[in-house]
């Protein structure tokens with residue numbers, strides 16, 4: 275059962291397919307915003323299929339083991355996160371105490387693997403990208419944890435199942451002042467985790483070539499693309515689970531769930547299309563000052579009962 | 581294999597290599613990527629790293645300085661990788677062909693390092709974006725032949 279959850283539904287296969295479709299949605303909306311036609315729906319599948327037949331040259335200066343291991347670990351970690359979130363949503367009892375913390379660690383793994391892989395590649399531009407990714411990572415984790423703490427203190431438990439049950443009984447956390455603020459903070463932090471535009475500083479095509487992914491090609495790059503796609507699917511589910519009562523897979527609940535999901539994806543896409551890229555110091559200041567203060571306000575409001 | 585090849589036909593990532601052109605061809609290439617022509621419809625995307633490239637868009641007559649760099653870039657690209665010689669300069673040398681610093685044209689420079697390279701010629705000075713799209717379509721047809729032969 276656990277293997278089915280991990281490999282097929284709601285883990286790897288399901289998350290990859292939905293994630294690639296979502297990435298297409300993102301590209302299509304971007305194209306429409308720029309008054310273009312945009313790619314067809316199977317575009318991202320074609321990209322990944324193509325990457326699988328390309329050769330994977332490893333640079334002479336690279337540390338071969340870490341260079342090739344990093345994408346694999348990142349991919350399996352993201353699939354694990356998708357499986358855990360999905361399982362918790364399908365059955366509130368299919369969880370264990372403290373799985374929110376575990377999930378948080380697992381969600382951090384892809385970023386760490388990107389940093390490791392880029393540093394192992396031996397390319398100077400990649401290492402600049404890796405250092406930026408690291409700075410940004412340190413930046414957004416702090417407000418994200420405080421926003422999660424808001425939810426945890428309100429519910430009084432660090433289990434995903436408990437959080438979902440609490441919201442089913444007392445109404446979603448989003449419908450309170452502290453909930454809205456914490457949710458906004460979480461959305462912006464996840465935007466940075468996904469590396470979408472105002473925070474795509476590590477990949478910055480115009481300055482760094484492809485930054486952290488510079489030396490990757492073929493299947494290794496495909497694994498990173500899939501990781502990004504699965505994270506793009508996981509992030510909205512993560513926010514919905516924490517703040518908006520999760521996904522009910524019964525009857526009309528499915529339609530409502532899809533609506534919530536599309537809403538969050540549209541939010542990510544809109545933020546990405548209406549903002550220019552920040553500098554790394556601006557991004558870190560944004561997270562450590564503005565977002566952390568907002569998150570603390572949410573925490574205080576929550577403890578006052580709002 | 582064939583799944584990958586049909587993926588390749590739908591998703592060609594291009595990398596722009598300017599080998600001493602007069603920049604007019606480069607401007608036409610950039611034109612190709614603007615909303616008016618929008619080649620992302622066909623999955624063609626400009627990438628920033630040569631490792632991601634499926635096609636090199638080479639412009640210019642390839643002088644002595646740039647020739648080793650072009651060859652190095654071609655060797656670094658992950659195969660299969662198609663080379664597009666864009667513009668009369670890249671195809672034949674154009675009016676620079678008797679120039680003292682001429683080391684190209686593109687096909688000769690590439691074939692020195694890989695005799696089996698697939699090279700697509702798009703003549704014109706500069707070629708229209710439509711001509712480049714037609715070149716891409718022909719290259720895709722060539723990939724089809726490749727599959728049929730196997």
Ligand code: SF4
Nearest residue numbers: 601602604667668669
């Ligand atoms: S083909 Fe013509 S437009 Fe293109 S680089 Fe040569 S001279 Fe310039």
